[in-house]
Amino acid sequence: METPRTSDGTPDGSNDGTGPGPGRGDEERTALIVESLADAFAPLMEADPVAFRGKYRTMARDPHAFYRGSACLFYADLTASGPDGGAVDDDWVDERSGRIWVHGDLHVENFGTYLNDDGRLVFDVNDFDEAYLGRWTWDLLRFAASLALVGWQKALPEPDVRELIGTYVAGYLDQVDDYRRSGDDASEFALHLDNTEGPIHAALVQARQRRRADLLDASTVRVDGVRVFREDGSVRRLPDDERAEVEAAYQQYLATIPEDKRSPRSLFYDLRDVVGKSGFGIGSAGLPAYNLLVEGHSQALDNDVVLSMKQANVPAVSRFVDTGAVDGYFEHEGHRTVVSQRALQVHTDPLLGWTELDGTGYVVSEVSPYEVDLDWSGLTEPEDIAEVVGLLGRATAKIHCASDEDSEQDLVDFQVEEALAASVEGRREELVTWLADTGTAYADRVRADHALFVAAFREGRIGVSST
Numbered sequence: 001m002e003t004p005r006t007s008d009g010t011p012d013g014s015n016d017g018t019g020p021g022p023g024r025g026d027e028e029r030t031a032l033i034v035e036s037l038a039d040a041f042a043p044l045m046e047a048d049p050v051a052f053r054g055k056y057r058t059m060a061r062d063p064h065a066f067y068r069g070s071a072c073l074f075y076a077d078l079t080a081s082g083p084d085g086g087a088v089d090d091d092w093v094d095e096r097s098g099r100i101w102v103h104g105d106l107h108v109e110n111f112g113t114y115l116n117d118d119g120r121l122v123f124d125v126n127d128f129d130e131a132y133l134g135r136w137t138w139d140l141l142r143f144a145a146s147l148a149l150v151g152w153q154k155a156l157p158e159p160d161v162r163e164l165i166g167t168y169v170a171g172y173l174d175q176v177d178d179y180r181r182s183g184d185d186a187s188e189f190a191l192h193l194d195n196t197e198g199p200i201h202a203a204l205v206q207a208r209q210r211r212r213a214d215l216l217d218a219s220t221v222r223v224d225g226v227r228v229f230r231e232d233g234s235v236r237r238l239p240d241d242e243r244a245e246v247e248a249a250y251q252q253y254l255a256t257i258p259e260d261k262r263s264p265r266s267l268f269y270d271l272r273d274v275v276g277k278s279g280f281g282i283g284s285a286g287l288p289a290y291n292l293l294v295e296g297h298s299q300a301l302d303n304d305v306v307l308s309m310k311q312a313n314v315p316a317v318s319r320f321v322d323t324g325a326v327d328g329y330f331e332h333e334g335h336r337t338v339v340s341q342r343a344l345q346v347h348t349d350p351l352l353g354w355t356e357l358d359g360t361g362y363v364v365s366e367v368s369p370y371e372v373d374l375d376w377s378g379l380t381e382p383e384d385i386a387e388v389v390g391l392l393g394r395a396t397a398k399i400h401c402a403s404d405e406d407s408e409q410d411l412v413d414f415q416v417e418e419a420l421a422a423s424v425e426g427r428r429e430e431l432v433t434w435l436a437d438t439g440t441a442y443a444d445r446v447r448a449d450h451a452l453f454v455a456a457f458r459e460g461r462i463g464v465s466s467t
Contacts, residue, residue: 026452029448029449029452030452030453030455030456030461032073032076033070033073033449033452033453033456034456034461034462034463036070036072036073036076037070037072037073037462037463038463039072039319040072040314040316040319041072041286041463042463044285044286044287044313045286045463045464047286048285048286049464049465051278051285051286052285052286052463052464053464053465053466054285055069055285055286056069056457056462056464056466057466059453060450060453060454060457062153062450063149063152063153063443063446063447063450064107064146064149064150064153064446066446066449066450066453067107067145067146067149067446067450068105068107068109070449070453071104071105071130071142071316071317072316072319073449074142074145074316074442075138075316075317075319075320076320077442077445078138078141078320079320079321088438089135089137089138089141091434092135092136092137092423092424092431092434093135093136093137093423094419094422094423096414096419096422097135097136097416097419097420097422097423098134098135098136099133099134099135099412100133100134100135100136100400100403100412100416100419101131101132101133101340101343101344101399101400101403101411101412102131102132102133102134102135102136102138102139102317102400103125103128103130103131103139103344103396103399104128104129104130104131104132104134104138104139104315104316104317105127105129105130105142105316106125106139106140106142106143106146106396107142107143107146108143108146108147108150108374108376108392109146109373109374109376110125110126110127111123111124111125111126111373111374111392111395112124112126112203112371112372112373112374113203113204113206113207113370113371113372114126114349114368114370114371115207115368115370116347116348116349117261117347117348117349117350118347120190120192120347121192121193121204121207121208121370122190122191122192122347123191123192123196123200123203123204123374123395124190124191124345124395124398124399125344125345125395125396125399126371126373128337128340128341128344128345129312129313129315129337129363130315130316130317131315131336131337131340131341131343131344132315132317132318132321132326132336132340133317133321133326133411133412134317134321136400136416136419136420136423137435138317139396139400140168140169140172140396140435141435141438141439141442143168143392143396143439144165144168144169144435144436144438144439144440144442145438145439145440145442145443145446146443147161147164147165147168147389147439148161148165148439148440148442148443149443149446149447150376151164151385152443152447154379154380156382158440160382161436161440162436162440163382163386164382164385164386164389165432165435165436165439165440166432166436167386167389167390167393168389168390168392168393168396169393169431169432169435170390170393170432171389171390171391171392171393171394171396171397172393172394172396172397173393173397173424173428173431174393174394174397175189175393175394175397175398175401176397176400176401176417176420176421177421179397179401179417180417180418180421189394189398190346190398191204191391191394191395192204193205193208196391197387198384198387198388199374199375199378199379199384199388200374200388200391202375203372203373203374203375204372206372207370207371207372208370210369210370210372211369212302212303212369213302214369215306215367215369216301216302216304216306218230219291219306219367220273220293220304220306222301226272226301227272227273227293227301227304228272228273228293229273229275229291229293234277234278235275235276235277235278235291236275236276236278237275237276238274238275238276238290242276243274245357245358246274246290246292246309246357247271247274249309249355249356249357249362250271250274250292250309250355250364252355252356253309253353253354253355253362253364254269254353256338256353256354256355256364257350257351257352257353261350261351263297265297265298268294268295268296268297269294269295270294270295271292271293271294271295272293272294272295272304273292273293274290274291274292274293275290275291276288276289276290277289277290277291277308287310287311287312287313288310288311289308289309289310289311290308290309290310291306291307291308291309291367292306292307292308292309292364293305293306293307294306294307305351305366306366306367307351307364307365307366307367308363308364308365308366308367309355309357309362309363309364310362310363311334311357311360311361311362312332312333312334312336312337312354312361312362312363313333314333315333315336326411329411331354331356331361332354332356332360332361333360333361334354334355334356334360334361334362334363335354335361336361337354337361337363338352338353338354338363343402343403343411343412344399344400344402344403345399345402346398346402349365349366349368351364351365351366352364352365352366353365374388397417397420400416400420401415401416401417401420403416
């Protein structure tokens with residue numbers, strides 16, 4: 001997959017063969033961008049145009065921000081029929097490896113810390129809103145293109161970027177091999193304070209310094225000796241009928257917490273306050289959401305818990321795969337998101353669960369003070385980035401291999417590590433080359449698409465006005 005370039009070496013967006021079909025001009029490519037965003041977000045854009053104006057302004061900031069917000073376009077490109085009638089990665093999947101749990105939106109900024117259900121701070125993949133069943137290569141290719149975009153923004157030479165992609169893939173394959181040798185499930189591998197260094201260790205140390213009381217003081221005030229949510233521009237007080245519906249949905253959610261993760265303390269889960277919430281990131285723009293303040297392990301004010309109850313969205317992957325065997329498994333998108341995360345992440349948030357509000361699925365999870373994202377701003381030298389991306393490759397393999405017959409769900413009923421090994425047998429170097437070629441070429445495509453998107457947004461063609 002080689003990107004056509006202009007005489008100065010930049011990607012030629014006017015006649016690019018990396019999208020779904022050769023020789024698409026700017027107008028045709030712009031139409032595909034607009035159509036893909038409309039297919040994915042039209043109801044949400046109509047419901048909350050202000051939120052989407054903010055989302056699109058963020059996406060307009062730089063090519064990587066555009067990439068983060070346009071997973072729908074990525075999958076439209078990957079699954080479109082090429083000259084041979086197949087998707088771009090048909091050579092790398094079979095009946096098993098083409099249908100495993102995938103993250104769905106794996107880019108370099110979807111990694112960070114969390115406090116797992118056994119009390120340990122872990123660095124891992126995060127944000128499972130787009131998780132679904134799909135091809136194992138999709139997560140690796142989405143990450144490779146993301147890494148190529150970040151490398152370009154840091155002015156790294158292309159050979160260095162390609163080598164970094166190779167380091168990521170090597171980490172991934174090494175971890176797959178470790179699982180095959182050990183015969184144990186993927187729960188044994190974890191990045192934590194005792195086995196990390198550099199930027200990943202720094203993120204874990206930063207998370208360890210966080211205090212629940214600081215998060216509570218930032219989002220709540222004390223009134224008559226109890227906490228209530230602080231009034232600011234990101235929250236709204238609910239009318240009585242809406243609050244009653246949210247409280248009923250909260251009670252439904254409590255039943256979805258696994259028995260082995262429920263607190264034995266009777267006070268835990270008592271609801272103290274509820275507000276509507278806005279101001280989420282790129283992926284959650286326009287999705288209705290609430291914050292709930294819950295009594296913690298005791299009546300002490302510093303261990304109260306803030307929960308997010310957010311409407312779940314349709315994952316981008318599901319628009320491009322056969323969902324017939326999967327749809328009946330889930331009650332709604334909230335249920336799908338939680339089942340997916342529990343499949344991919346061995347030790348999930350003990351408060352993770354789902355509920356339903358007005359016939360729509362919602363995900364409930366803790367707003368944790370211990371979540372710190374990997375800071376890429378200080379990563380400038382290829383050798384420092386290589387140290388990180390090799391571990392990110394291992395973390396990617398962990399989520400894939402955790403979500404098989406050893407997990408609680410039964411949609412994937414085989415050992416994923418064996419299926420992955422079979423897909424790359426005797427072709428590992430070829431895989432590295434393919435991911436480097438395809439990832440860097442798609443990053444070129446994204447940079448050209450970003451310019452087309454910005455122009456279309458300024459002209460009012462994206463579905464919401466730019467002003």
